[in-house]
């Protein structure tokens with residue numbers, strides 16, 4: 001159907017669960033039932049797990065990388081400082097990074113992000129998105145918002161040119177492992193096979 005032009009893509013969960021196995025074997029896009037045009041995985045300043053294997057593999061195979069939750073579920077905007085302010089039922093109330101000591105430690109990272117954003121004359125959200133966009137051309141962040149003015153703010157990040165010094169500083173501040181707490185509750189990660 002794809003070659004006949006009747007379908008442009010197929011959604012599939014059939015990617016190797018063990019990505020290191022995928023990297024260690026000669027793998028070509030043809031090994032999948034259908035060539036993958038893109039994968040969608042969490043990627044942001046504070047969630048950088050994909051950098052070691054998945055991003056280079058996508059680049060090598062010509063697979064687009066859609067970065068979900070590029071604002072750290074809103075945390076990297078600096079607008080989430082108190083879990084009590086989140087509405088009842090907000091999933092972030094259950095996320096370890098938004099709780100207790102983890103939250104307090106993670107807020108110190110966001111303070112640094114805020115300072116760098118001020119130096120770059122942009123908002124923390126824009127800097128977080130610009131950073132994702134600088135990582136590689138095959139990466140497309142998809143920030144979520146329910147506010148039109150934030151949609152415009154976020155879209156403007158695509159035109160930002162952040163300095164090499166800022167990029168280096170953010171790489172240090174948000175070095176892998178810098179964020180405190182799991183990104184999802186442990187039982188949720190188990191269900192995802194992570």
Ligand SMILES: NC(=O)c1ccc[n+]([C@@H]2O[C@H](COP(=O)([O-])OP(=O)(O)OC[C@H]3O[C@@H](n4cnc5c(N)ncnc54)[C@H](OP(=O)(O)O)[C@@H]3O)[C@@H](O)[C@H]2O)c1
Nearest residue numbers: 068069070071072073074077079125142143144145146150
């Ligand atoms: N494939 C998957 O498994 C998966 C999992 C999770 C998410 N996703 C997708 O990824 C996309 C985004 O993820 P996400 O919404 O979880 O996280 P996100 O984009 O990292 O953060 C969204 C949060 O940030 C806030 N926000 C957005 N722009 C802002 C700004 N400029 N200033 C202040 N706050 C701002 C939003 O609140 P307001 O609405 O109040 O602006 C919302 O609470 C969505 O399309 C979602 O469907 C995919």
